[in-house]
Amino acid sequence: MKKHNKKRKSAIVLGLALIAMGNHPAYADDSQKLIGEAQSYLQKGDTKAAVIQLKNALQQNPDNKEARFMLGEVYLKQGDGASAAKELKRAKDLGMADDKVLIPLGKSYLLQGRYEAVLDEIKPPAGASADIKAGIAALQGHAQLALGKAAQGKEKYNEALQNHADFPDALLGLARIAAAVDKDTAGASGLVDRALKADPQNIDAWLMKGDLQRTAGHHAESLQSFQKVLQLDSNNLSAYLGRAIEQIALGKPTEAKKDIDTVRKRAPNHPLANYLAAAMAFQEKNLTAAQDYLQQVLKIAPGHLPSLLLMGNIHYAQNQFEQAEDELSRYVKALPGNVAARKLLAATLMKLKRPQDAVKALEPALKDNAKDPQLLALLGSAYSQGGDLNKGTDYLEQAAKLAPNAAAIRTQLAVGHLAAGETELAVKELESVVDLGKEPMQADVLLVLAHLQKKNFDKALAVAQNMARKDTNNPVPYNLMGAAYLGKKDLASAHKQFEQAIKIQPKFSPAQMNLAQIDLQQGKPQQAEQRYKDILKYDDKNVGAMVALAGLSARAGKEKEAFGWLEKAREKNPKALEPALLLINAYLQQNQPLKALSIARDVQDEHADNPIALQALAQAQLAAGETSSALSSYRKLTEKLPKSPQAQYLLAQAQMKSKDSKAAAASLNKALKVDPNFLPASVALAELELQDNRPQEALGIARQIQKQQDKSPAGYELEGNIHMRTRAYADAAKAYATAYQRGKSGGMAVKMSGARKQAGDSAGAYQALIQWLAEHPDDAGARTVLASTYQSDGKRKEAIEHYQKVLTTQPKNAAVLNNLGWVYYEQGDPRALEYAEKAYNLAKDQPAIMDTFGWILVQQGQVKRGLELLQSATAKSPESPDIRYHLAVALDKSGRRQDARKELERLLERNSDFSEAAAAKSLLNRLKSGG
Numbered sequence: 001m002k003k004h005n006k007k008r009k010s011a012i013v014l015g016l017a018l019i020a021m022g023n024h025p026a027y028a029d030d031s032q033k034l035i036g037e038a039q040s041y042l043q044k045g046d047t048k049a050a051v052i053q054l055k056n057a058l059q060q061n062p063d064n065k066e067a068r069f070m071l072g073e074v075y076l077k078q079g080d081g082a083s084a085a086k087e088l089k090r091a092k093d094l095g096m097a098d099d100k101v102l103i104p105l106g107k108s109y110l111l112q113g114r115y116e117a118v119l120d121e122i123k124p125p126a127g128a129s130a131d132i133k134a135g136i137a138a139l140q141g142h143a144q145l146a147l148g149k150a151a152q153g154k155e156k157y158n159e160a161l162q163n164h165a166d167f168p169d170a171l172l173g174l175a176r177i178a179a180a181v182d183k184d185t186a187g188a189s190g191l192v193d194r195a196l197k198a199d200p201q202n203i204d205a206w207l208m209k210g211d212l213q214r215t216a217g218h219h220a221e222s223l224q225s226f227q228k229v230l231q232l233d234s235n236n237l238s239a240y241l242g243r244a245i246e247q248i249a250l251g252k253p254t255e256a257k258k259d260i261d262t263v264r265k266r267a268p269n270h271p272l273a274n275y276l277a278a279a280m281a282f283q284e285k286n287l288t289a290a291q292d293y294l295q296q297v298l299k300i301a302p303g304h305l306p307s308l309l310l311m312g313n314i315h316y317a318q319n320q321f322e323q324a325e326d327e328l329s330r331y332v333k334a335l336p337g338n339v340a341a342r343k344l345l346a347a348t349l350m351k352l353k354r355p356q357d358a359v360k361a362l363e364p365a366l367k368d369n370a371k372d373p374q375l376l377a378l379l380g381s382a383y384s385q386g387g388d389l390n391k392g393t394d395y396l397e398q399a400a401k402l403a404p405n406a407a408a409i410r411t412q413l414a415v416g417h418l419a420a421g422e423t424e425l426a427v428k429e430l431e432s433v434v435d436l437g438k439e440p441m442q443a444d445v446l447l448v449l450a451h452l453q454k455k456n457f458d459k460a461l462a463v464a465q466n467m468a469r470k471d472t473n474n475p476v477p478y479n480l481m482g483a484a485y486l487g488k489k490d491l492a493s494a495h496k497q498f499e500q501a502i503k504i505q506p507k508f509s510p511a512q513m514n515l516a517q518i519d520l521q522q523g524k525p526q527q528a529e530q531r532y533k534d535i536l537k538y539d540d541k542n543v544g545a546m547v548a549l550a551g552l553s554a555r556a557g558k559e560k561e562a563f564g565w566l567e568k569a570r571e572k573n574p575k576a577l578e579p580a581l582l583l584i585n586a587y588l589q590q591n592q593p594l595k596a597l598s599i600a601r602d603v604q605d606e607h608a609d610n611p612i613a614l615q616a617l618a619q620a621q622l623a624a625g626e627t628s629s630a631l632s633s634y635r636k637l638t639e640k641l642p643k644s645p646q647a648q649y650l651l652a653q654a655q656m657k658s659k660d661s662k663a664a665a666a667s668l669n670k671a672l673k674v675d676p677n678f679l680p681a682s683v684a685l686a687e688l689e690l691q692d693n694r695p696q697e698a699l700g701i702a703r704q705i706q707k708q709q710d711k712s713p714a715g716y717e718l719e720g721n722i723h724m725r726t727r728a729y730a731d732a733a734k735a736y737a738t739a740y741q742r743g744k745s746g747g748m749a750v751k752m753s754g755a756r757k758q759a760g761d762s763a764g765a766y767q768a769l770i771q772w773l774a775e776h777p778d779d780a781g782a783r784t785v786l787a788s789t790y791q792s793d794g795k796r797k798e799a800i801e802h803y804q805k806v807l808t809t810q811p812k813n814a815a816v817l818n819n820l821g822w823v824y825y826e827q828g829d830p831r832a833l834e835y836a837e838k839a840y841n842l843a844k845d846q847p848a849i850m851d852t853f854g855w856i857l858v859q860q861g862q863v864k865r866g867l868e869l870l871q872s873a874t875a876k877s878p879e880s881p882d883i884r885y886h887l888a889v890a891l892d893k894s895g896r897r898q899d900a901r902k903e904l905e906r907l908l909e910r911n912s913d914f915s916e917a918a919a920a921k922s923l924l925n926r927l928k929s930g931g
Contacts, residue, residue: 034053034054034056034057034060034067035053035054035057035064035066035067035070037053038050038051038053038054038057038067038070039070041053042070042074045234045235047074047077047078047235047266047267048266050070050074051071051074054067054070054071054074055071058071063094064094065090065091065094065095065096066091066096068087068088068090068091068094068096069087069088069091069096069100069101071087072084072085072086072087072088072091072104072105072108073088073104075087075108076088076104076107076108076111077237077267078237078266078267078269078270079111079237079267079269079270079271079272079273079300080111080267080269080270080300081107081108081109081110081111081112081114081271081300081301082108082112082300082301083269083300084104084105084107084108084111085105085108085109085112088101088104088105088108089105092105098125098128099125099128099129099132102122102123102125102132102136103122103132103135103136103139105121105122106118106121106122106136106139107139109121109122109143110139110142110143110146111271111300111301112300112301112302112303113146113301113302113303113304113305114303115143115144115146115147115303116143116147118139118140118142118143119140119143119144122136122139122140123136124136130163130164131163131164133160133163133164134160134161134163134164134167134169134170135160135167135169137156137157137159137160137163137170138156138157138160138167138169138170138173139169140156141153141154141155141156141157141159141160141170141173142173144156145173145176145177147334148334148335148336148337150177150181153173153177154174154177156173157170157171157173157174157177158170158174160173166194166195166197166198167198168195168198168199168202168204168205169204171191171192171194171195171198171205172191172192172195172204172205172208174191175187175188175189175191175192175195175208175212176188176208178191179212179215185212185215185216188212189209189212192205192208192209192212193209196209201232203229203232203233203236203238203239206225206226206228206229206232207225207226207229207238207239207242209225210222210223210224210225210226210229210242210246211242213225214242214245214246214249219246219249219250222242222246223243223246225242226239226242226243226246227239227243229242230243235266237263237266237267237270237273238272240259240260240262240263241259241260241263241270241272241273241276243259244256244257244259244260244263244276245276247259248276248280253280256276256280257280260273260276260277260280264277268296269296269299269300271296271297271300271301271304271307274293274294274296274297275293275294275297275304275306275307275310277289277293278290278291278293278294278297278307278310279310281293282310282313282314287314287317287318290310290314291311291314294307294310294311294314298311303330303334305331305334305335308327308328308330308331309327309328309331309338309341311323311327312324312327312328312331312341312344312345312348313344315327316328316344316347316348316351319351320541321348321351321352322352322573322574322575324344324348325345325348325349325352328341328344328345328348329345331345332345332361336364339365339369339372339375342361342362342364342365343362343365343374343375343378345358345361346358346359346361346362346378346379346382347378349361349382350378350381350382350385352575352576353385353577354607354610355382355383355384355385355386356382356386356610358378358382358385358386359379359382359383359386362375362378362379362382363379366379376395376398377395379395380395380398383395451463451484452483452484452487455487457484457485457487457488458484458488460480460483460484460487461481461484461485461488463480464477464478464480464481464484465477465481467480468481473504474504475500475501475502475504475505475508475511476501478497478498478500478501478504478511479497479498479501479508479510479511479514481497482494482495482496482497482498482501482511482514483514485497486514486517486518491518491521491522494514494518495515495518498511498512498514498515498518499511499515502515507538507539509535509539509542509544509545512531512532512534512535513531513532513535513544513545513548515531516528516531516532516548519531523778523809525552525555525556528548528552529549529552532545532546532548532549532552533545533549540572541572541573543569543572543573543576543578543579546565546566546568546569546572546579547565547566547569547578547579547582549565550562550563550565550566550569550582553565554586555810556810556812557810557812557813557814557842557843558812558842559590559843562586563583563586566579566582566583566586567583569582570583570599574606575606577603577607577610577612577613580599580602580603580616581603581612581616583596583599584596584599584600584603584616584619584620587599588619588620588623593620593623593624593625594624596619596620596623596624597617597620597621597623597624597626599620600613600616600617600619600620600621601617603616603617604616604617611637611640611641611647614633614636614637614640615633615637615647615650617633618630618633618634618637618650618654619650621633622653622654622657627654627657627658628658630654631651631654631655631658634647634650634651634654635651637650637651638651638667643674644674645671645672645674645675645678645681646671646678646680648667648668648670648671648674648681649667649668649671649678649680649681649684651667652664652665652667652668652671652681652684653684655667656684656687656688661688661691661692664684664688665685665688668681668684668685668688669681669685672685676708677708677709679705679709679714682701682704682705682718683718685701686698686701686702686718686722689701690722690725695722695725695726698722699719699722701718702715702716702718702719702722703715703719705718706719711742712742712743713738713739713740713742713743713745713748714739716735716736716738716739716742717735717736717739717748717751719732719735720732720733720735720736720739720751720755723735723755724754724755724758727758729755729756729758729759730755730759732755732758732759733752733755733756733759733761733764736748736751736752736755737752740752740768744772744775746772746776746779746781746782749768749769749771749772749782750769750781750782750785752768753765753766753768753769753785753786753789756768757789762789762793765789766786766789766790769782769783769785769786769789770786773786778809780806780809780810780813783802783805783806784802784803784806784813784815784816784819786802787799787800787801787802787803787806787816787819788819790802791819791822791823796823796826796827799819799823800820800823800824803816803819803820803823804820807820812842814839814842814843814846814849815839815849817835817836817838817839817842818835818836818839818843818848818849818852820835821833821834821835821836821837821838821839821852821853821856822836822852825852825855825856825859832856833853833856833857833860836849836852836853836856837853839852839853840852840853840869845876847872847873847874847876847877847880847883848873848877850869850870850872850873850876851869851870851873851877851880851882851883851886853866853869854866854867854868854869854870854873854886854890855870855886855889855890857869858870858886858889858890858893863890863893863894864894866890867887867890867891867893867894870883870886870887870890871887873887874887881907881910881911881914881916881917881920882914882915882916884903884906884907885904885907885914885916885919885920887903888900888903888904888907888920888923889923891903892923892927897927900923900927901924901927901928904920904923904924904927905924907920908920908921908924
């Protein structure tokens with residue numbers, strides 16, 4: 001390489017870009033008119049016209065390597081590394097000499113952040129001159145430095161100087177290390193002056209000199225250095241950008257924008273120009289504009305670290321935590337020593353409910369920053385959120401000692417106390433934070449939540465009202481006031497506060513969600529549904545709204561729609577746990593374990609350290625028949641949660657399913673050792689005793705629970721369950737009645753009613769449910785049981801009355817519509833077909849509903865359609881004798897008597913005792929006699 005050309009250009013400005021952007025002597029070929037014209041345009045500074053002519057030349061001859069090379073250099077000058085690399089590699093493939101193309105190609109890689117590519121691909125060709133070797137060594141030094149490997153970078157720069165003494169690129173690289181790594185500003189300035197002595201018109205050196213002067217606060221001298229560059233080259237974009245940064249530092253945003261706009265006009269895709277435009281937009285809180293500028297940067301230079309960091313900040317501010325995690329993770333991986341970036345990454349991971357990952361992000365910074373209170377507070381919060389309250393509180397207390405007046409840290413300490421159930425300590429800390437008068441909002445919010453947790457609704461209301469007085473334009477206090485009024489069961493006042501929150505900020509979704517809950521309490525599901533859908537119009541990733549819509553759809557019998565909302569929630573939030581777990585549970589309830597297992601495996605892969613994900617996987621494995629795998633997963637769960645009785649209980653459930661009652665009993669006893677009052681384990685032990693035909697031992701467990709928890713219904717409910725299993729129905733009814741006295745619930749009323757019914761006390765069975773419904777008229781489940789009890793006793797009028805009441809609140813309850821259709825059929829009421837068809841349209845895959853509709857169709861003369869439905873119902877439920885009998889009747893009515901006879905013979909051979917056995921025998925006898 002010859003002595004550095006005086007027209008050489010680069011773009012190292014203030015540490016915001018790490019490498020040079022060059023303008024090498026244009027390759028001229030007088031025999032090619034278009035290329036010559038392009039060269040003329042370049043000399044005039046008209047790069048746009050030059051690009052047009054070079055593209056025209058390539059249109060005529062795509063294999064013109066000189067045109068490719070020149071176009072690559074133009075793109076390089078404009079900061080478009082990707083386009084430059086494309087053209088330069090094509091020129092190289094077409095035969096452009098390595099000693100000419102490798103250095104600009106390496107610069108294009110640096111612009112894109114492809115530092116490894118520089119190290120792997122840009123190497124001196126055989127027989128390379130000392131200058132070429134020096135240039136390539138300097139490029140590799142830039143790459144090593146960009147990767148955070150200052151020692152290796154220094155080694156490469158020294159290698160360049162061995163090939164070419166006072167090689168400016170190498171001296172400037174060493175200057176960067178001196179300034180950024182060694183913090184030796186004077187040494188860096190000396191190296192820059194040395195480079196300028198070797199080449200007084202070296203633009204890279206003048207740019208870096210301006211950078212160093214700005215860092216030292218010598219703003220007038222810095223501007224002179226950038227002006228010197230513009231004197232040497234009036235089209236130098238890096239000088240405009242350096243001057244823009246200086247003007248930003250001097251508080252002259254208007255002048256800075258002019259220089260940035262000049263660059264963007266000439267090079268719309270220039271990464272540094274777009275980055276600076278983004279930084280200014282971010283400072284002005286125009287996040288959308290900042291995001292647009294950064295997207296242009298990252299499109300061209302995906303590895304541009306300052307842009308990744310700023311984009312991570314923006315996405316965090318926009319609550320788009322999955323995107324923020326991706327960008328911040330890439331930044332931290334490239335620059336692991338940046339503690340601020342690690343803190344923001346950890347905060348993002350905690351927002352994503354991944355505290356274990358947050359701990360992993362923070363711990364490497366602890367070694368050199370053990371007295372950073374913010375770092376300690378974040379680490380304490382992460383441990384607390386992950387369930388390790390002891391470790392979490394320890395770190396938070398260390399942070400509080402280092403910064404005793406830091407409101408944020410004391411707030412986090414209060415969070416730890418809240419998580420540990422130490423509400424009194426939490427309230428004390430929070431009140432202290434509020435008294436500090438610094439950053440009060442988060443502390444105030446947590447203080448309100450603590451009071452709400454203790455059901456001190458008046459105190460919560462008072463704190464929230466004080467918040468509203470301090471900040472009248474913030475919706476949060478009004479939302480909290482609404483929550484307090486909800487606790488006081490004052491729906492009207494709660495509604496008013498939530499509306500005020502929305503008035504202040506129309507897109508404040510927490511208040512919208514709360515209003516939807518009030519709508520549901522007031523029996524307005526359609527209004528609630530519309531609120532949830534309105535939220536999704538401006539926040540299409542809102543998990544809460546989609547989950548709520550799924551719940552509304554499920555309650556309305558719209559299972560397909562419910563699944564659709566859950567799947568959409570998961571699609572929009574692929575790393576969110578809640579929609580995935582709900583989908584797993586929904587598929588398990590629908591007896592589709594393989595679908596549940598597929599999702600559970602994905603969730604476990606995504607959240608390998610999360611016990612909830614592991615538990616979901618184990619449940620799906622167990623339901624799918626993978627018992628061995630489920631047992632392994634549950635054992636891992638007990639290892640992760642050694643102090644959790646629930647984990648031992650779940651392992652016992654799997655062991656019971658695998659018929660290993662001895663191991664199950666051992667696991668249940670471990671659960672009770674951890675928590676002697678853990679009821680599910682005691683109930684499961686009683687179940688094991690019943691399986692071994694030892695009801696007295698099971699009753700002993702129930703009565704032990706009654707002694708331990710005398711005021712709880714649990715022991716008496718268990719006793720009732722045991723009596724039901726041994727068919728001691730009267731004793732079961734008494735036990736359930738005692739349980740009901742200790743804890744009234746619809747479920748207990750249903751159990752008490754069922755026991756009385758089995759004991760022959762029909763009046764008592766009705767009374768148990770009537771008494772409950774008198775106090776809880778909206779309990780559709782209990783009312784449905786009462787209606788079915790009346791139906792089974794032939795009290796059709798009463799059954800119809802209660803089924804119709806259920807339909808007033810649940811008009812699309814397929815089971816109730818089906819039962820009502822059957823009662824009307826039994827009464828000979830023509831409305832039977834209408835209700836049966838409604839039920840079928842809501843649940844076309846349910847065999848019982850298909851049977852009712854098909855049977856009524858057959859009875860009303862629509863034999864063909866009825867037969868088709870009954871055949872489908874039989875295929876879905878082949879063991880149901882009633883459905884098979886109805887199929888035989890339909891076959892007979894359609895003229896297929898031999899088929900009907902075979903169906904009846906097969907049915908009665910297997911089932912001699914079912915509700916319509918007599919009718920089936922009568923029909924078979926008639927068919928045998930030829931009648």
